[in-house]
Amino acid sequence: MDKVFIEGLEIEALIGIYDWERRIRQPLRFDIEMAFDNRVPAATDDIGDTLDYKAVSKRLIQYVSESSFGLVETLAERCAEIILREFSVQHVRLKLSKPGAVRGAIAVGVMIERGRGQD
Numbered sequence: 285m286d287k288v289f290i291e292g293l294e295i296e297a298l299i300g301i302y303d304w305e306r307r308i309r310q311p312l313r314f315d316i317e318m319a320f321d322n323r324v325p326a327a328t329d330d331i332g333d334t335l336d337y338k339a340v341s342k343r344l345i346q347y348v349s350e351s352s353f354g355l356v357e358t359l360a361e362r363c364a365e366i367i368l369r370e371f372s373v374q375h376v377r378l379k380l381s382k383p384g385a386v387r388g389a390i391a392v393g394v395m396i397e398r399g400r401g402q403d
């Protein structure tokens with residue numbers, strides 16, 4: 285399956301389960317793959333016929349910047365729901381990394397795959 289991807293999208297958010305984390309904003313990194321048929325926009329060369337990675341990025345920046353969840357799991361799930369619902373994507377793979385959250389690790393986080401309907 286063809287994919288549109290967004291790699292290394294950095295967004296700051298209020299996130300975390302500890303008291304000190306509720307008083308600061310922390311950087312998060314998103315790596316996203318969204319299924320689509322590359323042949324459709326390739327036939328017309330029209331931005332209106334593709335999945336606009338800039339539009340998806342802007343929507344996630346808006347949502348994540350205003351969010352304040354405790355767990356990365358919750359935020360990842362909400363972001364996947366937005367992509368599936370608002371951008372007519374059939375299947376999404378989303379990795380949410382929290383860099384520097386654990387001493388000794390470059391990043392920690394979650395990877396999820398979600399689809400519409402029976403997918």
Ligand SMILES: Nc1nc2c(c(=O)[nH]1)N=C([C@H](O)[C@@H](O)CO)CN2
Binds near residue numbers: 357
């Ligand atoms: N599976 C998870 N484990 C942990 C989370 C999380 O969101 N999901 N969060 C924390 C703390 O907020 C941590 O990031 C602070 O360093 C701990 N474990």
